[in-house]
Amino acid sequence: MTTLLVTHDDCLSHVTPPGHPERVARLEHLLPALEGKALTRVTAPEAQEADLRLVHPQGYIDRIREGLPQEGLAQLDADTFLSPGSWRAALRGAGGAIRAVDMVLGGEAANAFVATRPPGHHAETETPMGFCLFGNAAIAAKHALDRHGLARVAVVDFDVHHGNGTQDLLWNEPRTLFVSSHQMPLWPGTGRPEERGAHDNVINIPLAPETGGAEFRAAYEAKVFPAIEAFAPELLILSAGFDAHKSDPLANLALEDADFTWITRELCAIAARHCGGRVVSCLEGGYDLGALASSGAAHVDALIRAGG
Ligand SMILES: [Zn+2]
Numbered sequence: 001m002t003t004l005l006v007t008h009d010d011c012l013s014h015v016t017p018p019g020h021p022e023r024v025a026r027l028e029h030l031l032p033a034l035e036g037k038a039l040t041r042v043t044a045p046e047a048q049e050a051d052l053r054l055v056h057p058q059g060y061i062d063r064i065r066e067g068l069p070q071e072g073l074a075q076l077d078a079d080t081f082l083s084p085g086s087w088r089a090a091l092r093g094a095g096g097a098i099r100a101v102d103m104v105l106g107g108e109a110a111n112a113f114v115a116t117r118p119p120g121h122h123a124e125t126e127t128p129m130g131f132c133l134f135g136n137a138a139i140a141a142k143h144a145l146d147r148h149g150l151a152r153v154a155v156v157d158f159d160v161h162h163g164n165g166t167q168d169l170l171w172n173e174p175r176t177l178f179v180s181s182h183q184m185p186l187w188p189g190t191g192r193p194e195e196r197g198a199h200d201n202v203i204n205i206p207l208a209p210e211t212g213g214a215e216f217r218a219a220y221e222a223k224v225f226p227a228i229e230a231f232a233p234e235l236l237i238l239s240a241g242f243d244a245h246k247s248d249p250l251a252n253l254a255l256e257d258a259d260f261t262w263i264t265r266e267l268c269a270i271a272a273r274h275c276g277g278r279v280v281s282c283l284e285g286g287y288d289l290g291a292l293a294s295s296g297a298a299h300v301d302a303l304i305r306a307g308g
């Protein structure tokens with residue numbers, strides 16, 4: 001079966017200020033690196049507001065929509081901005097994740113990579129944060145639970161930053177297991193092991209600065225894989241950030257492309273044992289353009305091999 005690549009040109013219309021790391025060029029480097037691969041390309045639809053309401057209150061959605069500038073930029077916090085194209089871009093991100101869930105659960109594809117921006121894993125219930133507007137991975141999880149009737153969905157976030165938004169959105173959701181590995185100390189400062197969710201459904205794996213592939217793999221083997229195996233998910237959603245790469249300018253971990261191949265392969269193997277290999281991966285961070293392209297391509301190659 002095939003691997004999906006879900007994206008949309010609208011995601012190039014979310015503009016940030018000059019020098020901002022979360023920039024249009026990210027997709028302009030990543031997508032060409034995926035050309036020629038055995039992928040089924042899917043146009044990300046716009047999410048409906050009802051989709052966003054799976055995790056965000058209407059008042060928050062209204063605030064983002066009404067905050068859109070007619071021209072130029074509007075600033076939501078120290079590093080989160082809206083441009084005139086941001087609303088459509090954000091809807092494509094959530095809508096793309098939902099379409100990927102529909103197609104993977106519908107048996108139309110083995111797995112999927114949703115290459116959209118802005119990212120989503122820092123957006124909390126009522127707070128945009130860290131370049132993120134809507135919690136795409138959490139929306140996809142709730143969509144699978146509430147609308148497809150799944151009983152258990154695991155979300156694994158290997159972005160170098162703590163997935164505080166996804167944690168917030170899924171904190172009270174016993175049908176999910178949320179796992180985040182992240183550098184600590186590092187922005188946003190949350191993600192301590194003591195943060196375990198209302199139903200013991202959150203696992204945080206802080207990693208010290210300079211952690212490399214061997215320690216990263218050991219942490220996943222000791223703490224993450226057994227927990228996912230025990231949870232036995234019916235769908236695995238990934239928050240795939242590539243900013244734990246050694247070249248990334250925003251953090252200090254030392255992963256290489258081969259580590260992203262490894263984590264993808266191992267997580268796909270767990271999915272194969274529990275849920276027919278059903279994996280939906282959503283792009284989060286990754287700010288060195290070359291490393292984003294190469295590690296993103298390594299991730300997608302591993303998805304293709306797992307799905308083939
Ligand atoms: Zn990040």
